Structures are given as structure tokens and as C-alpha cells.
Amino acid sequence: MKTIFHIDMDAFFVSVEELLDPTLKGKPVIVGGKGTERGVVSAASYEARKYGIHSAMPLRTAQQLCPHAIFLDGHMHLYKEYSDKVEAVLRTFSPLVDMASIDEAYMDMTGCERLFGPPLQAAHRLHQAITDKTGLNSSIGISTSRLVSKIASDQAKRNGILWILPGTEANWLAPLEVKRIPGVGKVTEKQLATIGIKRIGDLAQLDEKFLMDRFGKLGLALSGKAHGKDAGGWFDTEIGSNDDPKSISHEHTFNEDTSDFTTLRATLVRLCEKVMKRLRDHGLHARTTQLKLRFEGFETITRAKSLADPTDIDRDIVDAILQLFESNYPKGRKVRLLGVHVGQFTTTTPQPNLLTGQDDHKWRSALKAADKLKDKFGQDTLHLGGALKGIYKDRVHEAAPKDPIRKPKQ
DNA sequence: TCTGGGGTCCTAGGACCC
DNA sequence: TCTGGGGTCCTAGGACCC
Numbered sequence: 001m002k003t004i005f006h007i008d009m010d011a012f013f014v015s016v017e018e019l020l021d022p023t024l025k026g027k028p029v030i031v032g033g034k035g036t037e038r039g040v041v042s043a044a045s046y047e048a049r050k051y052g053i054h055s056a057m058p059l060r061t062a063q064q065l066c067p068h069a070i071f072l073d074g075h076m077h078l079y080k081e082y083s084d085k086v087e088a089v090l091r092t093f094s095p096l097v098d099m100a101s102i103d104e105a106y107m108d109m110t111g112c113e114r115l116f117g118p119p120l121q122a123a124h125r126l127h128q129a130i131t132d133k134t135g136l137n138s139s140i141g142i143s144t145s146r147l148v149s150k151i152a153s154d155q156a157k158r159n160g161i162l163w164i165l166p167g168t169e170a171n172w173l174a175p176l177e178v179k180r181i182p183g184v185g186k187v188t189e190k191q192l193a194t195i196g197i198k199r200i201g202d203l204a205q206l207d208e209k210f211l212m213d214r215f216g217k218l219g220l221a222l223s224g225k226a227h228g229k230d231a232g233g234w235f236d237t238e239i240g241s242n243d244d245p246k247s248i249s250h251e252h253t254f255n256e257d258t259s260d261f262t263t264l265r266a267t268l269v270r271l272c273e274k275v276m277k278r279l280r281d282h283g284l285h286a287r288t289t290q291l292k293l294r295f296e297g298f299e300t301i302t303r304a305k306s307l308a309d310p311t312d313i314d315r316d317i318v319d320a321i322l323q324l325f326e327s328n329y330p331k332g333r334k335v336r337l338l339g340v341h342v343g344q345f346t347t348t349t350p351q352p353n354l355l356t357g358q359d360d361h362k363w364r365s366a367l368k369a370a371d372k373l374k375d376k377f378g379q380d381t382l383h384l385g386g387a388l389k390g391i392y393k394d395r396v397h398e399a400a401p402k403d404p405i406r407k408p409k410q
Numbered sequence: 411t412c413t414g415g416g417g418t419c420c421t422a423g424g425a426c427c428c
Numbered sequence: 429t430c431t432g433g434g435g436t437c438c439t440a441g442g443a444c445c446c
Contacts, residue, residue, distance in 0.1 A: 012446095032414075033414085038412090038413085038414080039413090039414050039415095040413070040414050040415095041414095042414080042415090042446090043446095055446075056413090056414090056446090057411080057413095058411055058412060058413055058414095059414095060411070060412075060413095061411040061412085061413090062411095064411075065411090100445090100446085101416095101417090101445075101446045102446075103446075104446075182444085182445070183419095183443090183444065183445085184444090185443060185444050185445085186443085186444090187442090187443060187444085188443075188444090216420080216421080217419090217420065217421090218420080218443090233418085233419065233420095234418070234419080245417080246417085246418070246419095247416095247417070247418080248416090248417090249415085249416065249417075250415080250416085251414085251415060251416085252414095252415090253413095253414060253415085288438085288439095290439090290440095298412080298413070300441090301440080301441090302439085302440060302441075303439085303440085304438080304439055304440075305439095306437085306438065306439090337414090339415090415446105416445100416446090417444100417445080417446090418443105418444085418445080419442105419443090419444085419445105420441105420442085420443085420444105421440100421441090421442085421443105422439100422440090422441095423438105423439090423440095424437105424438085424439090425436100425437085425438080425439105426435100426436085426437085426438105427434100427435085427436090427437105428433100428434090428435090
């Protein structure tokens, strides 16, 4: 029998902002951008939530609901620092830690009784340690599975601890709405509602085979989850086996839709550079690359291409992406968003290309030097020559200083 | 109320091979 | 000549999470 903790930071981004500026406390604060901009709410203070504001809501909507709210751009690097601090505290309690996102983690606390006492006592000590070391509030769920602990930490909000005793999981879950189950969103919730399933208890009554026939793999997982088990998907994976990413991507939404070819090309090059820098930081090579185009009106397409050999060199991906772009972009059509995505990773060093006789070695050492500069002075330090003209143009003609992709580093 | 950015996983069709 | 069935890779799209 395992003892799993799920730790979830309370209003994380907003709470970090309050540490920086204590006068924000008790006020309606929204992190995500200005209330007049394109974008959505990343985090809302509890005061702001009283107005019906929640994460993923368009900023413009939030501003209508609460015109006097304080809108902040946010400081991602700072949130990451605090996230690392939290992780460090967790690791003083158990080596088996999975950061599931920037503000939540799973811990395997099985067998830690001798060190920290029974689960509830250990949780209180952990909770206090997080507050002492970071000044931040959190909520903790405890149970025998990741799934139940996750739902429990949600019910424990805010700044609380909830322990679901072994053997009582299904009973405790039964009265909760199905949308409490991670993986059940709007669509699945609606589909379940059409067959009269509203609560987790209703789901638990259903035959596993029935759910499987109706919802495929998702149905099978749902059946297990309704009984409090880590059934299928990543819930089933061991805590502490956090490996390399499976994909890396960057995308950019323009503050105003544009059909300017130079701007579009330059943006793509810069997105490629950011993606490849991170790929090299992980020591990985990518085999597939994908272009994402979102047009005026939100219609979105993706176009992918698999390369003959995995690569970690900017030029290879830039070539592929620009080729995809030029053969799929209807000239003149207004673009809302561009995205670059790489996947199918390998860690092996690719063979030198004997057929074309090209020597990647020079490129690689040049990129290495460039990466070092970027680490020191920021991503905007260096760009492929071809992008420069476009970036320059972009800066001169568009007077939107907030576009994060061309926001100069301080 | 006009919809960010970074991810994961699943499905489904077509190509291609045996 | 009017057509099987499996396996795998590739691609496009979508649900979902924070």
C-alpha cells in the first residue's frame, strides 16, 4: 500500500507577485497581461475570483467583469525560481518527487513514517516547511493513489490538508461530479451526461466493457479512476522517473493579425531558434518538425515533416519549417498565430551526411558558442542573418511593445 | 466573452510492406 | 483482376492539463 502526496500551490503566480509587492494582497489581481490585450488569464487572486474570473478566461472578459482589477504581465522566470525552491523543500522529505507542472507535485511518501510520523503529521510538517522556506501557501492531498490525492488536494483548498483513508476512496469519490476527474473536460462531461452520468459514483456503477466500447481507452481509464485507481496514461507511471520531454514548441500570437510575408518569415526563424536552443540544452535531436498556422478567425492547421536524420541544428529545422510555410500559406491571408514544434527525439549523435558531403561540425561549434552568449545575455543576442531584416522591419512598423517575442531583455 | 503558451496522450486514415 | 489481413510509419486533428 502506497502513500502518495499531491502538493498544489495556492494561486501560485499571484502569490509570488504578492511577495514582490505586498500591497497587492487582498486585491483583485490578474496575471496574464493587460485587460485590453489578446490573451487569457493565467492566474487570478481569490479576490478576483469573487467576480467570476478564472484562469483561461479572455483578458478582455475579465476586465469587463472587474474593471478595477490589477492586470500584470507576470514574471515567468521568477515563478520558475520559486517552483525550484518548493521542489527543493519536497526533496528534503522524499527523493521520489515528480513536478507535474510549475505549481504542483506528486511525492511517494511510502515508508517515511519512521522519519516524519504518520501521513497527516508528515503533511503538516511539509506544509509548514514550504511556508517557512518560500512564504507561499499550498494545499496537500494524501491517499494511496496519485489520482485520489490530486482530487483531494483540490478539495483541500485553500491552504489545507486532506487525507483520504485507505479503503474509503470509492465512497469518498462517489458524490463528486465527474468533471473532478483529471482527464474529464467539457466534451467528455457532456458525453457522459447524455447517458445520465453526472457523478463519479454513477460512473463506478457502469460495466467496464460498456465504457470501453463507448469511449475506447478513455473509457477503460475512466472505469478505473471512478474506483480511485491510477488506471492508464501517465497516472500509472512511477513517481520519480521524470524523463526528457517528448516535444518542444514555441508559438506566437500577433497582437494584430498580419499577412506581411517578411514579418511571418522572421517570426518563424526566431521561433525555430528558440526551439532548437532548448533542444540542445536537453542534449536531444529531433526527427519531426511541425508548423502551426492560425488564421484570422481562429481556423488552425498544422503541417508536419519528418527528416531523414535527427538534428539539433537550427538551419535544418528552419529550412523544413520555411518550406512547409511556403507550400501551405495562402499569400495575403491574415495570420493570427505561428508555431514551431519538434518531436520524435533521439539522444544519439546523427551520422555525418556522406551523400552531400556537408560537414555539420562547423555549424555545431558555431551554435555552441551562440548558445553560450544567449545564456549570458538573453535570447535576443544573436539571430540567423536572414531573420535580421524581418525583425528590424517588425520593430519599426508595429508599435506594440508588449509582444513578448520581441520584448527586449532588460 | 473572441479565444495564450507549453505540454501529453489518443484516434483515424493512408502509404507501404509482407 | 475487382481483390485479405496484419504491422508500422507518417500525418492531421482534437481533448485535456496547468
